[in-house]
Amino acid sequence: MNRLALTDADKNVRDWFVEEAKGLGCQVCVDEMGNIWATRPGMSTPSGLPPVMMGSHLDTQPRGGRYDGILGIMAGLEVLRSLEETGTKTWRPIGIVCWTNEEGARFPISMVSSGVWTGCVPLSTAHSLTEVFASGGPGEEKGGGRKTIRQELERIGYLGEQKCDWREMPMAAHFELHIEQGPILESSGKKKVGVVVESQAYKWFTVEVEGREAHTGTTPYNQRADALMAAAEIIRHARALGEKDGRGILVSVEVFQVYPGSVNTIPGRVGFSFDVRSASTEALSSFVSTLRPELEKVAANAQHNSLPCKITRWEETTDSPAQLFHAKCIAAVTQSALSVLAEEVGGDTKRAKELVQENMTSGAGHDSVYTAKRCPTSMIFVPSKGGISHHPEEFTSEEDCVRGARVLLEGVVRFDRDVCWPEDGGRAREEC
Amino acid sequence: MNRLALTDADKNVRDWFVEEAKGLGCQVCVDEMGNIWATRPGMSTPSGLPPVMMGSHLDTQPRGGRYDGILGIMAGLEVLRSLEETGTKTWRPIGIVCWTNEEGARFPISMVSSGVWTGCVPLSTAHSLTEVFASGGPGEEKGGGRKTIRQELERIGYLGEQKCDWREMPMAAHFELHIEQGPILESSGKKKVGVVVESQAYKWFTVEVEGREAHTGTTPYNQRADALMAAAEIIRHARALGEKDGRGILVSVEVFQVYPGSVNTIPGRVGFSFDVRSASTEALSSFVSTLRPELEKVAANAQHNSLPCKITRWEETTDSPAQLFHAKCIAAVTQSALSVLAEEVGGDTKRAKELVQENMTSGAGHDSVYTAKRCPTSMIFVPSKGGISHHPEEFTSEEDCVRGARVLLEGVVRFDRDVCWPEDGGRAREEC
The missing domain is CATH 3.30.70.360 (Alpha-Beta Plaits)
Structure with a gap:
């Protein structure tokens, strides 16, 4: 899989995502970093409450896998589809955010767009980041010098006007389903889901x-x-x-x-x-x-x-530095994981508990590490075969992907019901 | 010092060399590898006896020193000048050969031209060798693609018609004065001259x-x-x-x-x-x-x-494989070194012997390693300060350079007198 950020391949998947999201009744907004915010209105609309977001990324490493980042977005769409199909109402808007250039593979700052959103990376720095190789994606002209993020956002039509700022685009919470990219779930007694409580x-x-x-x-x-x-x-x-x-x-x-x-x-x-x-x-x-x-x-x-x-x-x-995730998000994910697994094993809650790896540390960086500075955040891990990632052999079984999406769905709905209905959180962390 | 083979800088020094050699009464001939053969007629002329040659190279590494190769050519000119000034006659012609692209730094085969001369490197391979970087020397056009040895020989006017072949351009012997490029002379009791008997x-x-x-x-x-x-x-x-x-x-x-x-x-x-x-x-x-x-x-x-x-x-x-040098050349160099040193220390032959390092092995490759396959060959080493070479700090004192040139002079004359007058050698090694 080769879908470097802001190439034609990235534009194609973005266009597809926007169509899908609109088809599910979402409002779609693109900010000045090209992050795509798709939100399904909640019952509180038009009160303007911040949405509960499911975030991840669509870009890959130059020789990457088919799950890293992508799983979180695809699962987000499935969550919204399930909510639509079951006619489930939520109090807050529920949405998906696709972060631009998470990998840092084409433009050399990882998680640069969530970094801008938190105020940790200046917008001007991000916009003027220059691609590592004068490469571009298929169909683009070669040899025209190295392009910046801003040039490429403009070229593919994803330079939005919305400010990329946690105060202008607040989130009630950020949940991220991701492959583990390591061997711990697989090697520690075949755990099925990991609840991530911090990043290294x-x-x-x-x-x-x-x-x-x-x-x-x-x-x-x-x-x-x-x-x-x-x-x-x-x-x-x-x-x-x-x-x-x-x-x-x-x-x-x-x-x-x-x-x-x-x-x-x-x-x-x-x-x-x-x-x-x-x-x-x-x-x-x-x-x-x-x-x-x-x-x-x-x-x-x-x-x-x-x-x-x-x-x-x-x-x-x-x-x-290490980043702790938010207790309420962690609780929502833990309860969801136990509930999903218990259902799978015929209600055996003891067995379900054995299949969930609690208190995991994320070894890699993720957009959630930035968002955790500004809003309640947690992550859900599913197993990576052999711990392999950033490689074409990266693999997570369909069963594990589906399970992860179910935990994400329940986690988001739990957070919305327990925390936000009636509202008692969902502002920037300092205010929580 | 940056004088990569066949750049404008190389052309300049070649032009200078040709002028100098002609000024010393030499016949100058350029072969199809751009090797310059300058020979001072001997008394046997026009009998067509092969000349005794002093060979080395004028090209350098991209960040090289001022002695590696160059010393052997400069000393050769001094030898010819001394012969002229003292009216010394030799039996055979005595000459200098400047080998093209010894370093292999611009065109990636070291000693490529002596390799062609011996028949070890095919002429077509050598001619089509392509420069490592599309660089060229100062004053040359950049970006016109990588050039071959043949293109560059033509461009600087040094693509001769003479066959580069040991049978067509035979040598009675090949002597090479070179800096040691290592620390052995300096560190083993301040030896002044090394007699090289083999290459590693x-x-x-x-x-x-x-x-x-x-x-x-x-x-x-x-x-x-x-x-x-x-x-x-x-x-x-x-x-x-x-x-x-x-x-x-x-x-x-x-x-x-x-x-x-x-x-x-x-x-x-x-x-x-x-x-x-x-x-x-x-x-x-x-x-x-x-x-x-x-x-x-x-x-x-x-x-x-x-x-x-x-x-x-x-x-x-x-x-x-290791290459042994020729006993008669080694003997000529040894006797010359002892004689030059003895003269320096007031005739004390025991002390002179202490200042000569006999039986040295050449750690590096040299054109002499190729010529030794086809004609009697030996080398003379002079000290390299700190053993440093292929570096701007490469240094050999003036005194050491002069001493090396004197050993070269005596070595060549000894070989001519002892071996060739009357003639009993000087053909290809197989015939010796």
Whole structure:
């Protein structure tokens, strides 16, 4: 699946979504980030109460799967269809929001549009974000330079006039059904649904290690300051420290570049990215504060170098603290999950409880991590086969998708009934 | 210094060289690879005896030094000037050959033109070699596509008609003065001159390790097949095996690419190059035959992976056996070096002997490694400060350069007198 944000393929699925939503009686509004807001009126209309929204995204990674993001939108449409078909009335409007460029794969800020909505990312920054490759989607002209989000929103006709701002477009709550993208549900006794109560804290670092370029054929081992050998020891040591830590620290290294990259030159410089995560913001901070000095020792004394290398760059590029989700949303999801599962297993509530994974942490970022700053939010996870995501082999069974959509439906309706009818919430979190 | 082969900068230095050589009474001939052959007639003329040549190159790496290659040509001109100024007659013609694209930096085969001369590289392959970057030198048009060696030879006016073939352009011998490009002379008791008796054997491999891409935030340690962690352990293990081997095995890793190179994706694939060298062709073969199975074990059981990775590619891209140089050339260089040094230290032959490093192995490739297949060949090394080369800081003192040129002069004259006067060699090696 390749549907990068704001390509022709994205325009096509947006047009389809708008048609579907209108067919279900929704009002559709596009904001200045191209987010599509489709809402089915509630009984309180025209009182202007904020809607309960089901949010996710339609864009994918360049070689992505068919479930990441898309499931949340498709399930949202099914929820609205069920409400229509059963003639169910809700107090508040219920709707779907399709967030633009969640993946950050084409325009390099993930969850940029929910970031604008919360006020965490300035609109001007988002509008002028430039695509990573001068690529575009099929049918677009190549070689015309790299385009910005604003240019592409205009080109595909999705630059709306509505302000993208939590105060102008408030939500009573944001629920997101998503595939887990990890192996926990599958591997921990075949859980069927996960109730997500928080997102992990993470920090990203850009690091450089310098040694000395030299000729591979003329430089004996005892004269080498091989930046690659040092970096190989550094990343393994960092990983070992993470494993040993005991506070659920996840250390990964992904981007990794070796200079000069010539077949007979010993590398003089290596640049790489560290991704460090923990469910606890404090544990993460404490771990990374000890990391650099530890790794500087390794650079200076790497086993396979007689001459020292140095860490010459250590830049924290992202700092995202852990985000707690909202107790009322979590309660609505938990009760729905238990109810849906109990129905499946013939009313056996004990068995149903075994099939629900409560208190899950979201390892990945999601638009819900932003919305949680401004409105009650929670997420529902369904299993990912083999934990695989961002890959064509990403898979969630039809049964799991349907189950997730049922939990979403019940969760939204429960939240609307318990919390909003009579109204006692649904404003920005500060006001809740 | 940036003088890539066949750029305008290369044309300028070639034009200058041709003028200088003609000014010294040389006949100048350009062959179909753009190699410039400048020969000063010997007394045997017009008997057509093959000349004794001093060969090296004028091209550099993109960020190279001012000595690598250039020293051998400049010293050659000084030798001819000395012969002229002292009225020295030689039996055979003595000359200089400037080999095209020795570095392989612009057109990606190193020593391509001496390779054509020996018959090891087909002329058509060499002529159609395409530049690595659509770059060219200063003053050239950009963006006109990548050019071939033949196009660039034509453009700068150095596509000669003379066949580039050892049978058509025979040499009595090939002597090459070159900077060491390594630290051995400097670090082993301040030796001043090195007598090179062989070049190292080397093999290059392109290797790929595959694991499984996964999300950094959602994939626990016990579910990872991280190709980068596996590769880090593999390259360190290969290095450790090389160190332990005891047969002078040099293992290096240079080109290193990590896929997909996205900040929140655990690498699923890593590609890299191995460069393995030894003075002994047999030791090298025996070492590499055990390398792959050893490293496959590491891939499958890397310390920081719970799931196995695999080596999915192991391609030998280059196999260059060790090349012995010619006893008569080595003897001429050794005697010259001892004589030049003895003169410097007031006739103290014992001290002179201490300043000469005999039996050196060339770690790097040189045109001499090719010529040695077809005519008597040897090399003279002078010290490289800090062993640094292919870098702007490359440095050899004026004193060392002059000393090298004196050894070259004496070596060439000795060879001419001892070997060729009366003639008893100077044909292709097979005939010697």
